[in-house]
Amino acid sequence: MAKTAAAFVGAALIVAGLAPTTWLVDPAVGYVVSGAILLSIFALGVLYGLEDGRLAGASLEWSIVALFGLYWVGLVVQFGLTGSTSFVPYILLTPLVCVTLWYVCPPLLLTHPRRFVGGLVGAVTALTLLGIALLVLETVTAANFPWTGNSVLGRPGFRVASVYGNSNAFGFAAAVASLGALWAFLESRRRPWGAALFVTLTGLVLSDATMALLSFGAGTAVLLFVRAPIAGLTFAAVGAVAASAFLLTDLGASYLALVIERGGSERLEFWGVALSQAAESPFIGVGFDAGTPTHNSFVAIVLNAGYPVGGVYILAIAGAVASALRKVRARNAPSWNGFVLAALTLLALQMLTESFTLGGLSTPSLMLATFVGFALVDPSGETTIPLSRGFLETPDSGDVDQ
Numbered sequence: 237m238a239k240t241a242a243a244f245v246g247a248a249l250i251v252a253g254l255a256p257t258t259w260l261v262d263p264a265v266g267y268v269v270s271g272a273i274l275l276s277i278f279a280l281g282v283l284y285g286l287e288d289g290r291l292a293g294a295s296l297e298w299s300i301v302a303l304f305g306l307y308w309v310g311l312v313v314q315f316g317l318t319g320s321t322s323f324v325p326y327i328l329l330t331p332l333v334c335v336t337l338w339y340v341c342p343p344l345l346l347t348h349p350r351r352f353v354g355g356l357v358g359a360v361t362a363l364t365l366l367g368i369a370l371l372v373l374e375t376v377t378a379a380n381f382p383w384t385g386n387s388v389l390g391r392p393g394f395r396v397a398s399v400y401g402n403s404n405a406f407g408f409a410a411a412v413a414s415l416g417a418l419w420a421f422l423e424s425r426r427r428p429w430g431a432a433l434f435v436t437l438t439g440l441v442l443s444d445a446t447m448a449l450l451s452f453g454a455g456t457a458v459l460l461f462v463r464a465p466i467a468g469l470t471f472a473a474v475g476a477v478a479a480s481a482f483l484l485t486d487l488g489a490s491y492l493a494l495v496i497e498r499g500g501s502e503r504l505e506f507w508g509v510a511l512s513q514a515a516e517s518p519f520i521g522v523g524f525d526a527g528t529p530t531h532n533s534f535v536a537i538v539l540n541a542g543y544p545v546g547g548v549y550i551l552a553i554a555g556a557v558a559s560a561l562r563k564v565r566a567r568n569a570p571s572w573n574g575f576v577l578a579a580l581t582l583l584a585l586q587m588l589t590e591s592f593t594l595g596g597l598s599t600p601s602l603m604l605a606t607f608v609g610f611a612l613v614d615p616s617g618e619t620t621i622p623l624s625r626g627f628l629e630t631p632d633s634g635d636v637d638q
Contacts, residue, residue, distance in 0.1 A: 238284065238344060238348060239348050240351075241280055241284060242348040242349075242351040242355065243351045243352065243355035243358070244280065244355060245277055245280065245281075245341060245344070245345060245355060246345075246351070246352040246353060246354065246358075246359070247355035247356065247358060248273050248277055248355075249277070249356065249599075249602050249603070249606060250356055250599065251273060252269075252273040252274055252277075252597065253270070253597065253598055253599025253600075253601070253602045253603070254400065254409075255267070255273070255597075256269075256270050257401050257405050257598055257599070258399045258400060259382050259399065259400075260399050267597060274333065274597070277336055278332070278335070278340055278341075281340035281341040281343075281344055282340055284344040285340060285343055289622065290621065290622050291621045292343060292619075293339040293342075293343065293619050293621065294339050294342035294346075294609075294614075295613070295619050296338060296339065296614055297559055297613075299555075300552060300556060300559060300612055303548055303552035303555060304334065304549075304552045306552075307545060307548045307552060308327070308330050308331065310542075310548060311323050311326055311327050311541065311545065312327055313545075314521060314523075314541055314545060318523060320523035320524075320525065322524035323523065323524065325524075325595075326596075329596070330594060333595055334595075334605065334609070337602075337605045337609045338605075338612060338613075345610075346572075349572055350423065350424070353417075353419065354420065356413060357416050357417045357420070357429075357432050357436065358432070360409050360413035361436055363398040363409070363439075364396070364398065364410060364436055365435065366398050366399065367399070367442075368438075368439075370384050370396075370398070371394070371442075381397070382397060382402075383395055383400075383401075383402065383403040384397050388442055389444065389487060390487065390490050390494050391487075395444055396443055398439075403443045403444060404443070404445045404447075404590070405598070405599060405600075406439070407448035408586060408590070408600055408603075410436050410437070410439040410440035410443055410448070411440050411445070411448040411452040411455075411582060411586075412582065412599075412603055413436040414437045414440055414452055415456065415459065415578060415582060416575070417429055417430075417432040417433035417436055418433055419575040419578075422459075422463065423571060446495055447586060447588070448586065450585065451582040451585040453475050454581050455578040455582035455585075456471060457469075458577055458578040458581045459575060459578035462564055462571075462573075462578070463571070463574060503531045503532070503589060507532055507535050510528050510529075510535050510539045511535060511538075511539070513528055514535075514539040517542065519543065521539060521541040521542035522539060522540060523540060524540045530591050531589055531590060532587070532589065532591065533587035533588075533591050533593065534587060536593070537549050553594075556580065556608040556611040557577070557580050557584065557611065560573055560576050560577040560610075560611040563576075563611075568615060569615065576607055576610045577611075579603070580607050580608070580611060583600070592604065594608070
């Protein structure tokens with residue numbers, strides 16, 4: 237039962253992140269579906285942790301949790317000062333997401349980590365195969381699906397976006413799943429994990445999500461370095477040489493020019509404009525509904541919530557990464573914590589070109605919350621919350637002789 241539950245959580249997080257960003261349903265409906273899935277994950281974690289009238293949860297590094305708490309208080313204050321309703325979803329969702337993925341679920345997921353990763357990888361593998369099927373269908377019929385069939389490396393007709401509303405969103409999911417499949421394959425050496433890695437990595441390449449691919453490469457280098465430093469350094473060196481050689485080809489040069497034209501230079505302009513706007517309201521921020529494009533999570537939080545609140549948020553994220561690094565250095569479950577550090581590396585790099593925030597319901601936001609939670613878990617013990625007997629018993633229960 238516990239193994240199945242852990243796999244369910246992994247798959248459910250992918251579906252929850254997909255729901256608000258798919259073209260299959262209206263975004264408003266998607267957010268409702270995503271919230272319902274998150275509540276089901278919370279309920280599952282609670283059921284697993286209930287024992288003898290107490291709810292067992294993860295023991296956390298409370299100093300870093302306090303920083304995230306201070307960030308949340310800052311959001312409440314910003315709402316009080318500005319009245320901007322754009323703060324309300326994050327004020328409401330951030331505690332739910334954090335309690336679910338940091339306190340309630342880790343005891344279940346860390347008992348069966350490979351099952352959790354299996355659920356996540358399995359969901360993305362299915363979405364990748366669906367995306368390839370949609371590409372074939374679009375090629376042989378008059379059907380047309382968003383982003384599907386666009387260019388890959390400058391060559392038209394190969395893009396896969398599955399049922400995501402944007403191929404970059406699918407590429408990110410494929411990058412996280414590929415990293416998870418690689419970790420599980422290195423742990424087990426089992427062929428199904430190798431097959432899943434091949435499928436998800438194919439999806440990543442066909443998504444044409446450049447930053448997701450680079451982030452996966454960096455995460456892979458960290459994962460291999462933790463296991464064997466020479467392997468990580470070799471992978472990084474070979475990857476750099478291969479990328480340089482590709483850029484020297486005609487295809488690589490044209491692709492680089494395309495990347496710069498369609499996003500690289502534009503993003504730098506976005507960052508400059510956003511930081512200039514943030515400087516005009518450094519303490520309050522402009523809210524989450526200003527409509528100013530940033531394509532950078534660090535710039536976005538400073539713009540939206542102001543420098544003090546945004547600074548605390550960035551410091552808390554850095555603290556979570558430092559926590560994972562300390563565990564790796566202490567050789568505390570180095571394989572798993574090496575994977576967590578690699579995933580946080582992937583996420584941190586993705587945050588440089590995409591805007592997502594803890595407390596959101598997109599796939600990147602939920603993955604950020606999940607792996608920050610894993611980084612903050614203190615393996616030395618657990619905490620428990622006593623529950624009233626009336627909460628667990630029927631009115632007729634009690635000390636009755638049978």
